[in-house]
Amino acid sequence: MSSTTLTERPTRSTVFDGLSRYIPIGATVALLVAMYLGGIARYPNFDNPQLIPDLFIGNAGLLIVAVGMTFVIISGGIDLSVGSVMAFSTMACAWLTVDAGLPASVAVPAVLAFGIASGAFTGAVIHYFNVQPFIATLAGLFLYRGLTLQISDHDVSIREIDFFSWGMERVEFGEPRDGGFSLPYISFIAFAVVIVAFVVLHYTRFGRSVYAVGGSEQSALLMGLPVARTKISVYAVSGFCAALGGVIAAFYTKSANPLAGVGFELDAIAAVVVGGTLLTGGAGFVLGTVAGVMVMGMLSTIIAFQGNLSSWWARIVVGVLLLAFILLQRVLARSGERKRKA
Amino acid sequence: MSASTSLKTGRGRAGAYFKRLMWPLIVLAALLIVNVAVTGFDFLIPDVHDDRLSGAFVNILRRAAPLLLIALGMTLVIATKGIDLSVGAVYAIGAAIACQYLMSRDQSSIGAVVFAVALALAIAAVIGAWNGTMVAYFGVQPIVATLILMIAGRGIAQLITGGHIPTVGDTSPFVELGRGAIGTVPVPIWIAAAVFAALVLLTRTTALGMLLESVGGNPEASRLAGVRSKGITILVYLITGACAGLAGILGAANLGSADANNGGLWIELDAILAVVIGGTALIGGRFFLVGTTIGVVIIGTLEVTIINVGLSSQWQFTAKAIVVFIVAMLQSPEFRAWVLRPFRSRRARRSPAEPTPEPAPEKAPVT
Numbered sequence: 119m120s121s122t123t124l125t126e127r128p129t130r131s132t133v134f135d136g137l138s139r140y141i142p143i144g145a146t147v148a149l150l151v152a153m154y155l156g157g158i159a160r161y162p163n164f165d166n167p168q169l170i171p172d173l174f175i176g177n178a179g180l181l182i183v184a185v186g187m188t189f190v191i192i193s194g195g196i197d198l199s200v201g202s203v204m205a206f207s208t209m210a211c212a213w214l215t216v217d218a219g220l221p222a223s224v225a226v227p228a229v230l231a232f233g234i235a236s237g238a239f240t241g242a243v244i245h246y247f248n249v250q251p252f253i254a255t256l257a258g259l260f261l262y263r264g265l266t267l268q269i270s271d272h273d274v275s276i277r278e279i280d281f282f283s284w285g286m287e288r289v290e291f292g293e294p295r296d297g298g299f300s301l302p303y304i305s306f307i308a309f310a311v312v313i314v315a316f317v318v319l320h321y322t323r324f325g326r327s328v329y330a331v332g333g334s335e336q337s338a339l340l341m342g343l344p345v346a347r348t349k350i351s352v353y354a355v356s357g358f359c360a361a362l363g364g365v366i367a368a369f370y371t372k373s374a375n376p377l378a379g380v381g382f383e384l385d386a387i388a389a390v391v392v393g394g395t396l397l398t399g400g401a402g403f404v405l406g407t408v409a410g411v412m413v414m415g416m417l418s419t420i421i422a423f424q425g426n427l428s429s430w431w432a433r434i435v436v437g438v439l440l441l442a443f444i445l446l447q448r449v450l451a452r453s454g455e456r457k458r459k460a
Numbered sequence: 461m462s463a464s465t466s467l468k469t470g471r472g473r474a475g476a477y478f479k480r481l482m483w484p485l486i487v488l489a490a491l492l493i494v495n496v497a498v499t500g501f502d503f504l505i506p507d508v509h510d511d512r513l514s515g516a517f518v519n520i521l522r523r524a525a526p527l528l529l530i531a532l533g534m535t536l537v538i539a540t541k542g543i544d545l546s547v548g549a550v551y552a553i554g555a556a557i558a559c560q561y562l563m564s565r566d567q568s569s570i571g572a573v574v575f576a577v578a579l580a581l582a583i584a585a586v587i588g589a590w591n592g593t594m595v596a597y598f599g600v601q602p603i604v605a606t607l608i609l610m611i612a613g614r615g616i617a618q619l620i621t622g623g624h625i626p627t628v629g630d631t632s633p634f635v636e637l638g639r640g641a642i643g644t645v646p647v648p649i650w651i652a653a654a655v656f657a658a659l660v661l662l663t664r665t666t667a668l669g670m671l672l673e674s675v676g677g678n679p680e681a682s683r684l685a686g687v688r689s690k691g692i693t694i695l696v697y698l699i700t701g702a703c704a705g706l707a708g709i710l711g712a713a714n715l716g717s718a719d720a721n722n723g724g725l726w727i728e729l730d731a732i733l734a735v736v737i738g739g740t741a742l743i744g745g746r747f748f749l750v751g752t753t754i755g756v757v758i759i760g761t762l763e764v765t766i767i768n769v770g771l772s773s774q775w776q777f778t779a780k781a782i783v784v785f786i787v788a789m790l791q792s793p794e795f796r797a798w799v800l801r802p803f804r805s806r807r808a809r810r811s812p813a814e815p816t817p818e819p820a821p822e823k824a825p826v827t
Contacts, residue, residue, distance in 0.1 A: 196603070247792040250742050252543070252603065256729060257784040264777025271774055384611050397604045430618035430720075437612020444608065448598055 138450055142394030142443060143406040149439075150409055153416045161423045171299040173415040178308040179204065179363040179370065181411045183382065184389040185315045186359025188407045189352040191390050192319070194332040194399030195244065195251035197353065199258030200360040201382030203233060205375070206262040207364025212274040212374035215281070222281030230361050236262075237357020241350035259383070266376045274374045285369025304369050311359065316404040328352055332399030388436050389414055392443055413439070480739040483790070484754040487737075491761045498768045512641035516764065518649075523714075524760035525648035526551070526707035528753060530727055531734040532659055533700030535752045538735055540696055541676040541744030542595060542602035547704040547731060549613020550587050551724030554580045554708030556617040558634070559626040559718035567632035576634065581705050587613075588701015592694030610728070617720035627717040638714030648710050655703065660749055669747075672696065676744030733780065734759055736787050758783075 157164040174181070183200050190197045207229045214225035236258070244254045276282050285304045292298025319325040327348040330338040339345050367378060387397075393410030395402025417435055421427045495503045499516070506515040530547045537544045557580040565572045587609060594605035628634050640647045663669030674682040675689045683689050707727070712718040736742060737758055738751025762783070766775045789795045 243788075247789065247795040247798070249788045249792050249795075253732075253736065253742060253784065253788045256732070257781045257788065259729070259781075260777045260784060261781030264774060264779075264781060267774035267777060268772075271772075384607070387607065388611055391604075398601060428618070428623050430615040430623065433615030434612050434619065437608050437615065440608045440611065444600055444604055445598065448600060452599075 138454070139401060141450060142446055143403055143409065145443070145446065146392060146394055146406060146409040146413060150413050150416060153413070153420060157416070157420055157423065164423060167299045169419065171301050171305070173412055173419065174305045174308060175302060177411050177415040178304045179366045180382070180385055180389065180414070181308045181408065182311045182359050182366060183363040184386040184393075184407045184411050185311055185404060186356035187383075187386040187390050188315070188393075188395055188402060188404055189319065189328060189355045190251075191387070191395050191397060192332045192399055192402045193328045193349060193352040194335065195349070195352065196255065196387070197240075197356045197360075198252065198255040198383050199240070199262060200356060200363070200386055201379040202259045202262035202266065203236065203357060203360035204364040204367060204382060205377070205379045206266045207233060207361040208368045208374040208378060209266045209269050209274065209376060211365060211368045212276045213269050215279045216274060216276060222279055226281075226365055229365060230358060233357040233359075233361025233364075234354045235357075237360075238350050238354040240357070241353030244353065245346050245349045269376075270374070271376055275372065276368060276374065277372050282369055282372055285366070304366050307362070307366060311362065312404060312408055319404050324348065324351065329400060332401075334400075385414065388440055392436075392439050394443070396447060397444070480748055481751055481754065484737055484739065484751055484758060488754055488758050488761065491758065491765050495761070495765055495768055508644055511644055512646060513644050518646070520757070520760040520764055522646045522648050524756050525652040526711045526724070527727060527730055527734065527759065528652045528756040529655055529703040529707040529710070530700075531731040531752045531756050532656060532749060533696075533703035534728075534731045535735050535738070535740050535747045535749055536659070536663070536672060536696040537602070537700050538732075538740055538742060539672045539676045539744055539747035540693055541679070542693070542696070543732065543742070544591060544606045544697060544700050545603060545728050546587070546591060546606040546609035546613055547700060548724045548726065548728040549610050549617065550584050550701055550704035551708035551711065551727055552614050552617035552718070552720050553587065553620065554584045554705030555712035555718035555723050556620040556626070556720050557583055558709050559628055559712050560620050562628050562632065562634055563626040567629050567634065570633055573632065573634045577637075577709055580709055581702055584705020584708070585698050585702040588698040588704070589694055591701065592697030595697065596690040596693040614720055617718075621718065621720050623720075625717050625719050628712070630716060635713050635716050638710055638712070648714070651706070651710065655706070656749065656753060659699075663749070668692075673746050676746070730759055733784055733787075736791070737783065741791060
């Protein structure tokens with residue numbers, strides 16, 4: 119409102135309305151395929167049928183958290199607290215089951231409910247008190263990291279709790295020898311989250327409101343959309359996904375590390391952006407995020423296969439990818455504006 | 461920009477300034493009182509050991525110098541409605557360049573040290589200018605543009621150091637930058653004070669400060685008014701990059717080594733926190749370098765206070781979270797209105813001296 123003047127160019131381009139809105143996600147998928155084919159051409163054993171499923175095992179937590187982040191970013195916000203919430207959830211699971219002696223069937227739902235509640239609280243602070251999402255979730259980043267460290271400042275093992283061995287039990291799909299593969303249960307949890315998120319974001323009233331709020335909060339309000347409910351809900355979704363990511367990490371590592379997930383929010387944001395979601399909000403896809411997570415997973419796989427490359431190359435390449443995708447989005451937005459002007 | 465301090469008369473400006481700084485000063489005083497109550501007056505009074513000042517409070521200032529440098533740059537960036545998330549990574553890069561260059565050369569030669577520092581500063585400034593170019597010319601949101609280097613930067617730092625932690629010997633003049641003293645005052649304090657004075661002079665005695673505020677207040681209006689906002693935007697990111705690089709050099713000099721992974725970890729968040737505590741609103745349009753300085757001292761004192769009152773160091777995250785939350789709430793007009801609603805009937809109108817907060821823009825336009 120404050121900056122809308124007659125001299126200004128249209129603030130929202132037409133780019134992402136037409137076919138060209140599929141360009142970023144198309145580029146991501148093309149990149150993914152190119153990486154895979156390049157890997158097969160270069161390294162023996164890269165065509166191992168277990169390779170693709172493995173991407174969904176090591177990155178199951180990232181996938182879930184990034185899907186939650188997709189909701190927040192499409193609504194025009196950002197959630198920096200996910201890494202800390204994740205570490206806190208893992209630690210809370212360990213503490214409730216090992217120290218407090220609660221059954222895991224009580225502890226896990228409690229942790230997930232807590233994730234929803236804390237996300238909803240953050241969303242309420244952001245909406246009702248007009249605090250910037252960056253600052254409100256920054257408080258969450260510090261708070262949950264601090265609480266995690268206060269529960270325990272060293273690793274807590276949850277190996278003795280039978281429940282947590284459930285997650286890594288594998289389901290076999292065919293014999294490994296004839297192209298079969300296996301997936302643990304945590305991957306199916308991640309798939310379920312993706313499918314539910316896909317349906318909710320693209321085919322429900324709530325999902326459309328998320329896009330509308332991200333496109334222009336003012337317009338969404340004037341259209342009579344429930345802006346408050348939508349904004350609070352996206353942070354609740356993100357909180358839930360972060361807590362679930364923490365539970366997945368508990369399954370995956372069978373221990374709780376107070377410093378787990380430092381910088382995880384950056385990975386999640388990077389995956390979302392590489393997946394073609396506009397960081398300014400209003401445009402993006404859940405399946406794009408899946409592709410983004412897979413690109414990042416594929417990247418570390420290739421670096422592992424290469425052997426002589428150090429892990430920091432992954433960060434540099436992710437940065438270059440981010441740069442490329444952000445510039446691609448800018449170019450598309452600019453050309454859309456030009457088309458609209460002409 | 462009705463609240464722009466530079467437009468006010470001398471008296472009104474001083475009054476507004478004091479009002480802005482009152483809350484941070486009260487918080488700082490409270491923290492100091494707690495420390496004095498626990499550890500006695502020795503906390504505040506510096507004593508001279510080996511021709512240099514020491515004592516708890518001087519140490520806080522000395523250790524806070526890198527954070528202050530970064531927070532000062534961040535203040536200018538935030539004044540233009542931007543943010544720079546990459547400072548922690550630039551800190552690591554600056555430290556890595558200086559230490560890596562010195563490691564393979566004659567560390568005791570002043571020339572090599574000067575060149576190492578100049579090289580690190582120049583590269584940090586180039587990185588900052590790159591951030592500014594992304595924001596000004598490519599029209600990328602600041603948080604996004606600097607996120608790229610926040611993610612890639614530590615990788616670059618590790619690339620420079622080859623994954624090792626380069627060390628500089630204790631005899632090198634380089635470590636004097638972090639541990640030495642000139643006229644009994646520690647060198648980092650001198651450097652931080654010099655940068656502070658330079659930035660205050662640069663922004664408050666020239667038109668630059670006002671131009672910064674106008675760019676942050678309304679970029680479109682200031683462009684139409686003939687302000688070359690693109691150059692100014694690049695300049696502030698360049699200054700921030702150079703400050704972050706210098707902070708990295710000070711940090712590395714203090715430790716005698718550069719850790720690409722953990723050096724300056726989360727310093728961007730601390731810097732943003734210091735800026736916000738100091739009264740600079742994240743929506744841009746005005747800035748308070750003095751407030752930022754007080755914010756930095758508050759953060760430094762807070763960390764020591766937690767230890768002094770007998771809490772474990774794990775509390776510092778929780779304490780920071782509480783400070784972020786309280787400051788965000790206090791700065792929110794909606795929250796103040798909500799709290800004051802029961803008193804609204806008696807205090808129908810706010811006193812005019814109180815700076816009226818501008819309405820937060822609902823969304824950055826994607827132009």
